[in-house]
Amino acid sequence: MNTLLIKGCHILTMVEKERPWVGDILIADGRIAKLAPVIEASASTVLPAKDMVAMPGLVNAHNHASMSLLRAFSDDLKLMDWLDKKMLPAEARMTPEDVYWGTMLGIAEMIASGTTAFADMYVHMDAVAEAVRDSGIRASLTRGLIFLQDDGGRRMTEALDLIDKWSGAADGRITTMLGPHAPYTCPPQPLKEVVDLARSRRIPLHIHLAETREEVEKIREKYDQTPTEYLQELGTFHENHVLLAHAVHLSLEDIGRLRGMRGGVAHNPVSNLKLGCGIAPVAELLAQGVTVGLGTDGAGSATTLDMFAEIKAASWMQKLHYGDPTVLPAEQVLRMATIESARLLGIDHEVGTLATGKRADLILLDLKKPHLAPLHDLHSLVAYSATGADVDTTIVNGEVLMRDRKLQTISWEDVYRQATERAKRLVAGL
Numbered sequence: 001m002n003t004l005l006i007k008g009c010h011i012l013t014m015v016e017k018e019r020p021w022v023g024d025i026l027i028a029d030g031r032i033a034k035l036a037p038v039i040e041a042s043a044s045t046v047l048p049a050k051d052m053v054a055m056p057g058l059v060n061a062h063n064h065a066s067m068s069l070l071r072a073f074s075d076d077l078k079l080m081d082w083l084d085k086k087m088l089p090a091e092a093r094m095t096p097e098d099v100y101w102g103t104m105l106g107i108a109e110m111i112a113s114g115t116t117a118f119a120d121m122y123v124h125m126d127a128v129a130e131a132v133r134d135s136g137i138r139a140s141l142t143r144g145l146i147f148l149q150d151d152g153g154r155r156m157t158e159a160l161d162l163i164d165k166w167s168g169a170a171d172g173r174i175t176t177m178l179g180p181h182a183p184y185t186c187p188p189q190p191l192k193e194v195v196d197l198a199r200s201r202r203i204p205l206h207i208h209l210a211e212t213r214e215e216v217e218k219i220r221e222k223y224d225q226t227p228t229e230y231l232q233e234l235g236t237f238h239e240n241h242v243l244l245a246h247a248v249h250l251s252l253e254d255i256g257r258l259r260g261m262r263g264g265v266a267h268n269p270v271s272n273l274k275l276g277c278g279i280a281p282v283a284e285l286l287a288q289g290v291t292v293g294l295g296t297d298g299a300g301s302a303t304t305l306d307m308f309a310e311i312k313a314a315s316w317m318q319k320l321h322y323g324d325p326t327v328l329p330a331e332q333v334l335r336m337a338t339i340e341s342a343r344l345l346g347i348d349h350e351v352g353t354l355a356t357g358k359r360a361d362l363i364l365l366d367l368k369k370p371h372l373a374p375l376h377d378l379h380s381l382v383a384y385s386a387t388g389a390d391v392d393t394t395i396v397n398g399e400v401l402m403r404d405r406k407l408q409t410i411s412w413e414d415v416y417r418q419a420t421e422r423a424k425r426l427v428a429g430l
C-alpha cells in the first residue's frame with residue numbers, strides 16, 4: 001500500500017472551533033489515516049514539513065477554467081459587452097483541443113496556488129474532464145446551457161452525455177451538475193425543463209444569478225420579477241441542490257427566498273470588483289443560514305485563479321461594506337474557501353477539513369518567508385498574509401500533484417507552449 005507521512009507541521013484542520021496544533025499526518029490509500037502530535041510509523045514516502053502549515057486544499061466553487069486562454073485579452077468593459085462582444089465570439093472558435101489545453105493552464109495555476117477541487121461550467125466538457133483526469137485534480141463539471149439560439153437540443157444532449165459518461169470517473173474525482181447559464185440566457189420553458197429533470201434525476205444545478213444591475217433590470221422588464229424570484233417561480237429551489245454563482249443583487253425578500261435552500265452561494269469577490277458588479281450581501285445570507293463558499297469565476301474576469309486573493313477580497317470587502325472589521329473574520333473566510341465551498345460541490349463528506357477517513361486533499365504552505373513571520377495567529381496569517389505562491393505542496397486523493405513548487409503530473413513546458421499558441425488564434429481580429 002502507498003503511504004505518505006507528513007512530519008512536524010502546523011495543522012489547521014478547519015474543523016469548527018479546533019485550534020491549530022503541531023503534529024504529523026499519515027496518508028494511506030488516498031485517505032487521511034491518522035493525525036496525531038507524533039506518528040511512529042514507517043511510510044513509503046516521508047515529507048519533512050517543519051515551518052509549514054498543512055490545511056485542507058482550497059475549493060474553488062465557481063470557475064470556467066479554460067477561460068484562462070482569454071486572460072487579459074479584454075478588460076475594463078461592462079459585463080454584457082465583455083460577454084457578448086469578446087468572450088462568446090472567442091469561445092465559439094474553441095475546439096476541444098483548445099479547451100483541453102486551456103483547462104490544463106487553469107489547472108496548473110490552481111494546483112500551484114493550493115486549489116484541490118473546483119466547480120466548472122463551460123463548453124467541450126469532455127476535454128475539460130480529460131484534463132481533470134490527466135492532472136489528478138478534483139472537479140464538479142457542468143455543460144453551460146445558453147438557450148438563446150436554437151441548436152436542436154444539441155447542448156442538452158451534451159449536458160446529459162457528460163453526466164452519464166463522467167460522473168464518478170477518475171477514482172471518484174469527477175462529479176457533475178446541470179448548468180443552465182443564467183436567468184437572462186434561459187427562457188422559462190427550457191429552464192423549467194432543466195430544473196424538473198435535475199429534480200427527477202437528483203442532479204445538482206449550477207447557475208449564475210443576479211450578477212449585475214443590468215440583469216435585474218432585464219428580468220424585471222421581461223417577467224416583472226427579480227432574478228431570484230424568477231428561479232423560485234420555476235421551482236428551481238424545490239428539492240434541488242443549487243450552486244448559485246455571484247448572487248450580488250438580492251433584495252431582502254430574495255434573501256428570504258434562499259433561506260433553507262439546498263446548496264448555496266459561490267461568492268466571487270474579485271470578479272465582482274473587477275467588473276464593477278457590486279458587493280454581495282454575504283453577511284445577510286450567512287445570517288439566514290445560507291451556505292456561502294468562494295470561487296474565482298474565470299480568469300477572463302478574475303484575472304487569476306488564486307483563491308488566496310478571493311479570501312482577502314471577501315473578508316475585506318464585507319468589512320468595508322459594513323464599516324465593521326469584525327465582519328467575516330479570518331477563520332470564517334478560510335472555512336468559506338474550504339469546507340463551505342466543498343458543501344456547495346456536494347463533496348463535504350469527502351474533503352474540506354482534515355479528519356481521519358477523509359480523502360487526502362491538502363496543501364502545505366511554506367511559512368519561512370519574510371511576509372509570513374512571525375507567527376501569532378495562524379488563521380490570520382494564512383487568510384490575510386499568504387498568497388498562492390506560498391504553497392509548497394499540493395496533494396489530491398493522496399497523490400502529490402506539486403512538491404517544492406514543481407508540478408508533478410503536468411508538463412508546464414507543454415501547457416505553456418500549447419496555451420500561448422492557441423490563445424493567439426482565438427482572439428485574432430476580435
Ligand SMILES: CSC[C@H]1O[C@@H](n2cnc3c(O)ncnc32)[C@H](O)[C@@H]1O
Nearest residue numbers: 064087121122123144145208297298
Ligand atoms: C456556456 S459556458 C459558461 C459561460 O459563462 C461565461 N461567463 C464567464 N464569466 C461569466 C460571468 O461573470 N457572468 C456570466 N457568464 C460568464 C463564459 O464566458 C461561458 O460562455
Ligand SMILES: [Zn+2]
Nearest residue numbers: 208245297298
Ligand atoms: Zn461565471
